[in-house]
Amino acid sequence: MKRIALIFALVLAAACSRQESMEQLAARVFDVAGRQVQILAAALDSTQVPRTLNPDGSLRTSDYKWWCSGFFPGTLWYVYAYTGDSRFYDLAVAECAKIDGVQYITDGHDVGFMANCSFGNGLRIGGIEEYARPLANAAHNLAARFNPAVGCTLSWNPRKDKDWLFPVIIDNMMNLEILVRVAEMTGEPELLEIARSHANTTMRNHFRSDYTTWHVVDYDPQTGAVRRKQTHQGYEDGSTWARGEAWALYGYTMMAELTGDPEYLAQAEHIGRWTIDNLPEDGVQYWDYDAARLLLEASDSVSFDRAWAGGKPDGSIQRDASSAAITASAFVRLGQLTKDQSFAEECRAVAEKQIRALAGPEYLAEPGEMQGFLIRHCTGFLHSDSEVDVPLTYADYYFLEAVLRYIGLL
Numbered sequence: 001m002k003r004i005a006l007i008f009a010l011v012l013a014a015a016c017s018r019q020e021s022m023e024q025l026a027a028r029v030f031d032v033a034g035r036q037v038q039i040l041a042a043a044l045d046s047t048q049v050p051r052t053l054n055p056d057g058s059l060r061t062s063d064y065k066w067w068c069s070g071f072f073p074g075t076l077w078y079v080y081a082y083t084g085d086s087r088f089y090d091l092a093v094a095e096c097a098k099i100d101g102v103q104y105i106t107d108g109h110d111v112g113f114m115a116n117c118s119f120g121n122g123l124r125i126g127g128i129e130e131y132a133r134p135l136a137n138a139a140h141n142l143a144a145r146f147n148p149a150v151g152c153t154l155s156w157n158p159r160k161d162k163d164w165l166f167p168v169i170i171d172n173m174m175n176l177e178i179l180v181r182v183a184e185m186t187g188e189p190e191l192l193e194i195a196r197s198h199a200n201t202t203m204r205n206h207f208r209s210d211y212t213t214w215h216v217v218d219y220d221p222q223t224g225a226v227r228r229k230q231t232h233q234g235y236e237d238g239s240t241w242a243r244g245e246a247w248a249l250y251g252y253t254m255m256a257e258l259t260g261d262p263e264y265l266a267q268a269e270h271i272g273r274w275t276i277d278n279l280p281e282d283g284v285q286y287w288d289y290d291a292a293r294l295l296l297e298a299s300d301s302v303s304f305d306r307a308w309a310g311g312k313p314d315g316s317i318q319r320d321a322s323s324a325a326i327t328a329s330a331f332v333r334l335g336q337l338t339k340d341q342s343f344a345e346e347c348r349a350v351a352e353k354q355i356r357a358l359a360g361p362e363y364l365a366e367p368g369e370m371q372g373f374l375i376r377h378c379t380g381f382l383h384s385d386s387e388v389d390v391p392l393t394y395a396d397y398y399f400l401e402a403v404l405r406y407i408g409l410l
Helices: 002-017 022-042 071-083 086-098 100-104 111-124 129-143 170-186 189-205 242-259 262-278 289-297 321-337 341-358 393-406
Strands: 049-053 059-062 167-169 216-219 226-230 378-381 386-390
Touching (some): 022 071, 022 393, 049 386, 049 393, 071 111, 086 111, 100 111, 100 129, 111 129, 111 170, 129 170, 129 189, 167 170, 167 189, 170 189, 170 242, 189 242, 242 262, 242 321, 262 321, 262 341, 321 378, 321 393, 341 393
Antiparallel strands (some): 167 216, 216 226
């Protein structure tokens, strides 16, 4: 009897120790996501979009003009893509209707995030052909911000207090997708040329020799000359802001996929190799690579502002789960594009590590938690004390995208 009990205990322990398959993980994640998005949608009125949580844990909302307004509709489209449940289709349509005005925005570069993640997914996943119009309108408004002398679209508007004349941020690589897709959709090659020009100029001027990226490059709008290179959301000008590096990896992977240009693929591979070499053990980035390195390696005798570097009172370092979500999604696709089989396997392995970490209890909400958001421990803008250690809509969006890509549903 004791032997039978021992064998049973060993079998049970072995079963419990078996790693959850990625298909099982996806089923679990989308079960949670399906519950959470319904909670979040029910808390919104006819004009509100979700943003994050307030310090007291209450829901913080915004309107369609906020740069992240397209992510929640996109998240709903991803839940629908996995489940096929018409409830999520209907919710996605309703949330897209709320942000119809993004197609008319002319004073910002984020219309790619806003329109492509919402209406673009509604067209590609939901098959809603009338969404082609807001996509085209948004793409044309983005294209109107292109400066031929610079070779880029304007990111933020000029600011006297920052002495910015024509600031271009690495984030803007993400907004090129809408230009490429609309160019193909409408037969407007000039939109593709704008996207390529922006990607080429960014490749020349935004990267250091090790393929880490500056956050902001300011140009002279008359001559196209580089005026300065700096950060806005990272630790310091020479540091590598984690989400900026994630935008770069995703942006060049996306451009490689959509254009077939081997130079974009090579750039993505370089960025990817640097990223793999510099990730934390669990694959979830600290908010800034260099700030984290300073905190991890500094002795007690070294004097610097640990809070400014992202050090928390308990001795840990601020993470940015949104960077991991973006990076995981990019790595899945880069692993499919690269011709280097060894690197492809490495990309997929790192993506899986990041997905498993984000799907674990440290980062993934339990149903009913966090007002309906999915991923915790994100960092928006640390030095402005804005959206620090909170859920963010784009972390949820890119996390679900990474899972869908990994299991081959996207």
